[in-house]
Amino acid sequence: MPKLNMVQAINLALKEEMERDGSVIVMGEDVGRDGGVFRVTEGLMEKFGTERVMDTPLSESGIVGTAIGMAAYGLRPVAEIQFMGFIYPALDQIFSHAARLRSRSRGRYTCPLVVRTPYGAGIRAPEIHSESTEALFCHMPGIKVVVPSTPSTAKGLLKSAIRDPDPVVFLESTRVYRQIKEDVTDEEYTIPLGKARIAKEGKEVTLVAWGSMLHRCLKAAEGMDAEVIDLMTLSPFDEETLYRSARKTGRVVVVHEAPKTCGVGAEISASLAEEAMLYLKAPIMRVTGYDAVIPLPKLEDYYMPDVNRIKRSIDEVMKY
Amino acid sequence: MPEKTIESCNITRLDILSETGEADEALMPPLSEEQIRKIYALLVLCRTFDHRALNLQREGRIGTYASILGQEASQVGSAFALEKSDWAFPSFREMGVYIAIGYPPYMLFQYWSGDERGLRTPDDLNIFPVSIPVGTHIPHASGAAMAAKYRKDKVAAVAYFGDGGTSEGDFHEALNFAGVFKAPAVFICQNNQWAISLPRERQTAAKTLAQKAVAYGFEGIQVDGNDVFAVYKATKNALDKAKNGEGPTLIECYTYRMSDHTTADDASRYRKKEEIEEWKARDPILRLELFMERKGILSDEYKKKVEDEAKQKVDDAVKTAESVEHPHPEDMITFTYEKPTPRQKKEMRDF
Numbered sequence: 036m037p038k039l040n041m042v043q044a045i046n047l048a049l050k051e052e053m054e055r056d057g058s059v060i061v062m063g064e065d066v067g068r069d070g071g072v073f074r075v076t077e078g079l080m081e082k083f084g085t086e087r088v089m090d091t092p093l094s095e096s097g098i099v100g101t102a103i104g105m106a107a108y109g110l111r112p113v114a115e116i117q118f119m120g121f122i123y124p125a126l127d128q129i130f131s132h133a134a135r136l137r138s139r140s141r142g143r144y145t146c147p148l149v150v151r152t153p154y155g156a157g158i159r160a161p162e163i164h165s166e167s168t169e170a171l172f173c174h175m176p177g178i179k180v181v182v183p184s185t186p187s188t189a190k191g192l193l194k195s196a197i198r199d200p201d202p203v204v205f206l207e208s209t210r211v212y213r214q215i216k217e218d219v220t221d222e223e224y225t226i227p228l229g230k231a232r233i234a235k236e237g238k239e240v241t242l243v244a245w246g247s248m249l250h251r252c253l254k255a256a257e258g259m260d261a262e263v264i265d266l267m268t269l270s271p272f273d274e275e276t277l278y279r280s281a282r283k284t285g286r287v288v289v290v291h292e293a294p295k296t297c298g299v300g301a302e303i304s305a306s307l308a309e310e311a312m313l314y315l316k317a318p319i320m321r322v323t324g325y326d327a328v329i330p331l332p333k334l335e336d337y338y339m340p341d342v343n344r345i346k347r348s349i350d351e352v353m354k355y
Numbered sequence: 356m357p358e359k360t361i362e363s364c365n366i367t368r369l370d371i372l373s374e375t376g377e378a379d380e381a382l383m384p385p386l387s388e389e390q391i392r393k394i395y396a397l398l399v400l401c402r403t404f405d406h407r408a409l410n411l412q413r414e415g416r417i418g419t420y421a422s423i424l425g426q427e428a429s430q431v432g433s434a435f436a437l438e439k440s441d442w443a444f445p446s447f448r449e450m451g452v453y454i455a456i457g458y459p460p461y462m463l464f465q466y467w468s469g470d471e472r473g474l475r476t477p478d479d480l481n482i483f484p485v486s487i488p489v490g491t492h493i494p495h496a497s498g499a500a501m502a503a504k505y506r507k508d509k510v511a512a513v514a515y516f517g518d519g520g521t522s523e524g525d526f527h528e529a530l531n532f533a534g535v536f537k538a539p540a541v542f543i544c545q546n547n548q549w550a551i552s553l554p555r556e557r558q559t560a561a562k563t564l565a566q567k568a569v570a571y572g573f574e575g576i577q578v579d580g581n582d583v584f585a586v587y588k589a590t591k592n593a594l595d596k597a598k599n600g601e602g603p604t605l606i607e608c609y610t611y612r613m614s615d616h617t618t619a620d621d622a623s624r625y626r627k628k629e630e631i632e633e634w635k636a637r638d639p640i641l642r643l644e645l646f647m648e649r650k651g652i653l654s655d656e657y658k659k660k661v662e663d664e665a666k667q668k669v670d671d672a673v674k675t676a677e678s679v680e681h682p683h684p685e686d687m688i689t690f691t692y693e694k695p696t697p698r699q700k701k702e703m704r705d706f
Contacts, residue, residue, distance in 0.1 A: 104498020
């Protein structure tokens with residue numbers, strides 16, 4: 036089995052889906068001739084032609100807006116926004132139209148659209164290139180939010196996202212892109228949306244994370260009887276797996292690199308309080324980015340939760 | 356080296372039917388007498404619908420409504436040129452477009468009364484539900500046109516919007532995409548001179564809205580928007596051009612919003628009565644009636660028949676809309692995703 040990094044695994048998922056279904060098209064800034072700024076779409080234009088791999092004008096709202104029209108017409112567009120920090124001009128399209136088209140038309144029109152975008156800090160990038168604002172999208176009914184943490188799950192999740200009948204925002208951690216390689220089969224498989232994955236089983240404490248933070252949680256959990264949940268789909272998130280684990284361990288630490296206030300961790304904590312409060316032996320802890328603008332590279336290592344911060348929170352809930 | 360002109364911009368204005376009902380025969384589109392009668396009946400139906408909607412709003416039987424009074428020719432004339440397979444992307448002031456392509460009027464009343472089911476487009480029509488955020492639906496038309504081109508379908512996509520919409524970023528992004536990808540799209544701007552309280556000259560310093568197309572590499576044309584023949588002809592030409600692979604067109608229909616912005620607005624706060632009086636003389640229906648009288652195809656009897664039929668249709672539509680059973684509260688959740696999420700399933704237990 037070939038060892039692939041996440042860039043290659045996502046590329047493979049796109050290739051397989053484009054081979055499988057002629058209605059799948061890829062569009063975005065520099066995705067064609069250049070293969071994308073992270074090379075995720077490398078080789079696709081050569082293989083599938085400029086009609087299916089479209090280099091678009093520099094126009095985020097235009098990219099998502101036209102993709103909505105294509106999706107409603109019957110195509111399955113996979114639109115790339117070059118960095119998550121550049122997605123904001125397209126929020127109106129995502130929130131006011133992609134998320135609502137099925138509802139507004141009572142199911143006559145649907146929007147099977149995937150918006151892929153690299154997110155997160157940790158690659159020494161300029162300002163606005165390190166955003167992690169997944170919570171914005173999770174708050175909006177009508178869209179799904181998916182964040183893979185590994186190459187093999189990225190492939191299976193992206194294939195499901197492309198086949199999903201509703202719009203999916205698919206966030207790819209720039210830090211993970213080339214950080215790990217693992218076996219990724221080129222055989223057919225998908226990973227269902229809305230289901231979490233137990234990345235490591237344990238009994239004493241539950242760590243919940245997604246994307247790049249999953250790897251720091253696994254590191255922090257080394258030598259401990261900790262359960263690590265890779266949430267994978269943030270909206271709708273897998274409540275059952277989460278509650279089951281919390282009821283078993285009685286201790287939960289949620290880790291994300293986005294700021295704490297109104298982050299996805301808040302939703303997870305509140306849900307646990309509603310559904311598993313009587314099983315808990317300690318307060319639910321959140322280890323997150325700070326309520327501050329994500330700093331430029333000199334301070335970004337202080338901003339992102341690291342293994343020590345996660346360990347300190349684990350210690351706290353264990354000693355409580 | 357001398358400076359030289361490397362690009363210039365010429366904008367055509369098309370007028371066919373004068374205010375006194377005289378048509379320029381050389382420019383007249385090939386419409387049969389039967390088609391002209393059909394257009395006339397649609398114009399009357401639209402005005403009757405609009406008038407009734409305003410009354411229903413005053414009586415508290417529907418919610419806020421955006422009148423199309425004065426813009427009937429822009430809407431009917433353009434929609435009449437569409438084929439069943441073409442796709443339309445309207446904004447909120449386009450009831451005439453819906454009616455002209457055969458959308459059941461009762462569903463429109465149902466929608467304005469606050470029931471989403473009114474926007475469930477019948478399967479045999481390709482028109483998007485009403486889009487409220489100004490200008491944001493224009494890229495959808497570019498995208499659908501790009502998809503039609505990719506599929507090699509002989510289909511065009513048409514976006515409707517107003518003069519205010521041309522100031523939104525999405526208008527420009529949509530036209531730019533359509534130009535770059537040579538998409539079979541037609542952009543129909545109903546320049547009704549007012550975006551709520553902002554007059555057209557404060558919307559842009561450009562002399563026309565049609566010329567905005569030039570920057571995106573395709574043709575823009577201004578037509579008399581109260582001249583149903585001019586609107587029809589420009590739209591038909593643009594649709595044919597689109598389907599022949601010759602790219603998009605922007606059509607500026609120069610018209611006037613005779614009514615308030617919506618029933619929640621009072622236009623007397625910001626515009627003069629005299630201006631409205633001036634435009635009354637340019638009424639699109641009156642003008643067609645004068646033309647038909649000249650041609651001897653509009654008797655008082657026929658006119659009354661058309662008006663009675665329109666009234667009957669609108670009466671029936673109101674009756675049907677008001678007899679539809681109340682939507683089930685679960686409906687607000689049902690259409691969020693293809694299948695409800697586990698949390699939504701729990702929420703549905705409230706009903």
